[in-house]
Amino acid sequence: MLDSSARLLRLLAILQTRTEWTGPELAQRLDVTVRTLRxxxxxxxxxxxxxxxxxxxxxxxxxxxxxxxADTLGFLALHLALLGPEFTVLEPAELADELGVLAGRLDRARSRSGSQRPE
Incomplete structure (x- = not known):
């Protein structure tokens, strides 16, 4: 997977080849396509x-x-979580790791928030 600046340069080059692109087409060209079973x-x-x-x-x-x-797997993880229904990641495998990072961050925030409430 490309870093953000390399992906941006590649995006600019891709956009010059046609006048219209769909989001999924661009995502596939930039190697950030995600497939999930909802x-x-x-x-x-x-x-x-x-x-x-x-x-x-x-x-x-x-x-x-x-x-x-999307631009990053982190954004995709958050977006998928916010859509609501249960889902299974089919590809890429790295998205499952990103979901674990997000879940851990949210769990730590929940734990801290519950223990620091004013009386």
Whole structure:
């Protein structure tokens, strides 16, 4: 995965090759594509994910596949967590590590917040 400045330079070069790109197309070109299996109906996920931010495909009546991209795995981890339903990361494996970092940070914040409440 490229660092942010290298990804920005690559993005500028890519944008010069065509006049229109979708979010998923750019994410794939920049190697920041994420695929997750959502435990929710495709229509409900699609309402929360604009077409420029990700592609939602129905798998069956109760689940869908979300392909999305962003500048960093940290942002993707946060975005996926905020979408609501349970999910499974299919790729990249590094996103699961980033979710662990986010979960740890949130748990530490919760623990500190509960112990420092004013009386």
């Amino acid at each position: 435990r929710d109906m495709a229509e409900e996920v699609a309402e929360r994910v604009p077409p420029t931010a990700g592609l939602v495909e129905a798998v069956d009546r109760r689940s869908c596949l979300l392909s999305a991209g």
